[in-house]
Every structure is written in C-alpha cells, then in structure tokens.
Amino acid sequence: xxxxRTFSILKxxxxxxxxxxxxxAKIEAAxxxxxxxxxxxxxxxxxxxxxxxxxxxPFFGELTQMMSAAPVVVQVLEADNAIARYREVMGAxxxxxxAPGTIRKEFAVSMGENSVHGSDAEETAAIEIxxxxxxxxxxx
Ligand code: CMP
Numbered sequence: 001x002x003x004x005r006t007f008s009i010l011k012x013x014x015x016x017x018x019x020x021x022x023x024x025a026k027i028e029a030a031x032x033x034x035x036x037x038x039x040x041x042x043x044x045x046x047x048x049x050x051x052x053x054x055x056x057x058p059f060f061g062e063l064t065q066m067m068s069a070a071p072v073v074v075q076v077l078e079a080d081n082a083i084a085r086y087r088e089v090m091g092a093x094x095x096x097x098x099a100p101g102t103i104r105k106e107f108a109v110s111m112g113e114n115s116v117h118g119s120d121a122e123e124t125a126a127i128e129i130x131x132x133x134x135x136x137x138x139x140x
Contacts (some may be wrong), residue, residue: 004082006119007128012070013113020073026103030089036076036138044068050131066112074132078140083125086118
C-alpha cells in the first residue's frame, strides 16, 4: 500500500447546514488524515475552472452557480489508498444510491447538493490540490 493524497470539497450544503464537523468526523473515522484545510468562497470563475471537465454537461451552469453561491471547505486528505478510501466513505454521487453509513447517504440533499467532492484519480488529485493549496499549506 502507498500513502496517497486526495482533494476534497465540503460543498455549500454542508457549510450552510453547519455540518463541517460532522462530515470531518466521518472522514477521520475512515482513517483519512486532514493535512490541509481552509474555508473559502469560490468565485464563479474558480468553479468553472475546477469543473471544466463537465463544461458540456447540461448541469454545468447549475453546478458552478451552486458551488460559488456560499462558502465551501477545501481539503487535502492523506491515507493509504486515500482516493479509493474517500470515494468509499463519500458514497455514490446520487445520494439515493449511496450505501448506508456513507457521507452522502447521511447528509446529501440531492445529486447536485451531494455534500462532498473527492478526486477520482492520482493525476486529477494533483491538479485539484494545486488549484487551491500552495505546498507550504499542506502539512502531512
Ligand atoms: P462531484 O463529485 O463534485 O463532481 C461533479 C458534480 O456534478 C457531482 O459531484 C454532482 O454534484 C454534480 N452532478 C453530477 N450529475 C449531476 C446531475 N445529473 N445533475 C446535477 N448535478 C450533477
């Protein structure tokens, strides 16, 4: 097993409902270490850059508006197999399909307001981390 890093966002539906600590407790209980964290208010431009891969999708406008409408918490998480581990604890993108005990099953509101984002691969994790954190803000 290799120590790996992944990028996480606690989305506006989490910060608006005061669930940051509750979601972080789930993250830590899954063995993921929060090695960088900050609360920011994304600009629409930042959201569009972050989700550029989805720019042709019909939900792109709704997604980027929602992500820039209220504060989010951006994080770097570290663990053995952090990417797969976090995706497991997040649960399915659509909360209706998320397994019991997952973050999305317990907290998500809908497919759009699905509480958390996690990177899907090492390459994207590195790109996403670099969009929001300088090297000296990550303390493993
Ligand atoms: P996330 O893991 O942040 O990556 C892309 C996001 O797009 C996803 O979580 C969902 O919040 C959102 N998304 C995916 N599919 C839909 C959809 N059909 N309608 C609205 N939002 C969606």
